Amino acid sequence: MATVKVKFRASSVLAKEGKVFYQVIHNRVVRQVNPGYKLYPSEWDTVNAEIVFSPGTGNGRRVYLTSLKCALEEDVKRLKNIITRLERAGQNYTAEEVAERFLMSPDTEGFISFGRELVQQLKQIGKIQTAERYTTVLNSFGRFRKEKDVLLEEVDSNLMVEYEIFLNANDVCPNTSSYYMRGLRAIYNRAVEKELTVQRSPFKHVYTGIDKTVKRAVPLKIIRQIQDLDLSLYPVMDYARDVFMFSFYTRGMSFVDMAFLKKKDLQNSILSYRRHKTNQQLFIKWEKPMQELIDKYDTTGSPYLLPIIKSNGKDERRQYKSEAHRINRNLKKIGEQLGLAIPLTTYVARHGWASIAKSKNIPIATISEAMGHDSETTTRIYLASLDTSAVDKANRLILKSL
Template sequence: MATIKVKFRASSVEMKEGSLYYQVIHNRLVRQVHTGYRLFPSEWDAGISEVVVASGTEEGRRNYLLSMKTAIADDLSRLRSIIARLERSDTGYTADKVVELFSSPADCGGFLSFARQLIQELKKIGKRRTAETYTTALNSFLRFRGERDLLFEEVDSNLMVEYETFLKGINVCPNSSSFYMRNLRAIYNRAVERELTVQRYPFKHVYTGVDKTVKRAVPLKVIRRIRDLDLTLSPVLDYARDLFMFSFYTRGMAFVDMAYLKKKDLQNGVLSYRRQKTGQQLFIKWEKPMQEIVDKYDTSGTPYLLPIIRDMDTDARKQYKNAAHLVNDKLKRIGQQLGLVIPLTSYVARHAWASIAKSKNIPISTISEAMGHDSENTTRIYLASLDTSIVDKANSLILKSL
């Protein structure tokens, strides 16, 4: 096994700082890693190979030396982790390989490079949604840790607690923090499955649950105000409002499902579609306000019902995500105009429909069926035989209330 030593090289110029370097020895071959750390001979104890902080040292210099001691400890831990990983590989290695992996700023075949590789694999097999969530979590982690790759041995519970503290410090809410942690844990577990590392449970001390979110529903009178706003001078706000109202009219249809609606999905006064999230098929009675929105926009060049995916030569999912970002941004502006206390987003339409339906004494089971919920197996079994006409009556009742 390779060994590591910390060495001090004094300057040839008297009263000038010398330099520290690491010596990597393997199979009698010696290689050096220059650290960039500089100190005076009196600040180095060659007997124990440690930085010395003498009593009476000026505070600025003392802090510098203490930070150097911490940095050296981190470097040595990283070098030992690299050597341990190479030893487990059973493929043979050299001192040069140890130095190469230590010096690489971006890719040492560790956690970050594995995450990027996994994301590309998911994209190739069509699991773009998972790839996108992993990318979001990875980008957040990179803002905390930087681009330098991490050995799997460095991904431990202490690091994740530091990351969680970082997220709290920039006011990331607990649910978002948990989202990042759960996805990073999924990436880490994939590496364990492929025997790239052993399971160390690095996420055991951070929050990975789901808190109850602040209520995002608005009452019927607010939906009326949104519908009746005069937005003729701002076509982009009008567009965002129309899609919000279409979602409400269609029992809180998710924006992604609206984006992929095809003209052929509307037949004989019934709109049918499968939820992107669950694959569950839903049927909606076509109502007049839905048709008014569809008639307002020219979609003759596409097979889609709504003007969300417009260019057949451009990636459809990218167009959907860009449109969702645009619509939510403009809806927030509308919400601000109305003086709403919650941010207005496309998801508010879904919450509002459910909340208003409940206020109309529509059974919870009917609401669940209308919205395509399938989170509880018992609810799904109960709802399996529910007549969809009940759902259509519920929707008609709500729309007439407007």
């Protein structure tokens, strides 16, 4: 196996900086690699092959030497990873080849660059949602890395623990942190499948589970207050409220499903659509409040039932996502106006419908069918996360018995 040594060559000119370089030795052949780092002779310990600080070193120079010390450690680690990869391939290689690979841009074998390339491939085969998810997690990881890529060989447990600490320090909640980690894990596993790296299980010490979310349902009286608010002087908030109410009227229809509803989906007073999440087909009896809401907006010339996607055929997915952010931003303002303890979003309409249905003793099977869940088990889990009243009542009884 090839070996790596760090060397220093003093300048022939007195009081001038010398050069630090690497020696790659394989099969008795030595190849030198010059990274361009410079030092004074007094700053180099030849015996231990490391940077040292003299007593008179100023703060500015000390910062430079500290960063240079880190750079040397990273370079040596990278050279050794290149050697390991070549050894694992089981083919003959030379010291020259190790040096050439080191001098190549890290982006050619980087984790982030691999992920970006994967995103483009997913877009080409129509997997837009997965591509968008990977883009989101790569953007977050890129911020952590300060946009500096990392070799696939260097993606290990320590790196991911550092990333998790970074997320925690930036007040990212556990579920969002887990979302990023699971996305990065999927990208990493694709690299392993392509035999670009070996499986090092870098995510074994970070959280990749899903915590119970904070209760996001509101009672019927709050839904009435939202419905009855006079927002005529605030058109954008009025529109956001109408989208919220349309979701509630249609048994908690998700925003993406509302955005892509077409006029042809409404036939003979029956609204039919397929859930984007499960592809399950649902049918809803068209009621008066739904029609009154639709009548408020002019969608002439548009195939869509609601004015969420305004430019037909022009990156509709981008339009609906942009509109979702805008609507939820205005819904939060409405929630603050009402003094709600939770942020008001379109999700609250869906959760509210389910919770209210349960409070009216509507069977779980009916609620499950209405919401398009794939099983009653899903609905039970869903409702359990929304309603803690039974547990709260039990706790109250116990406390009263003290």
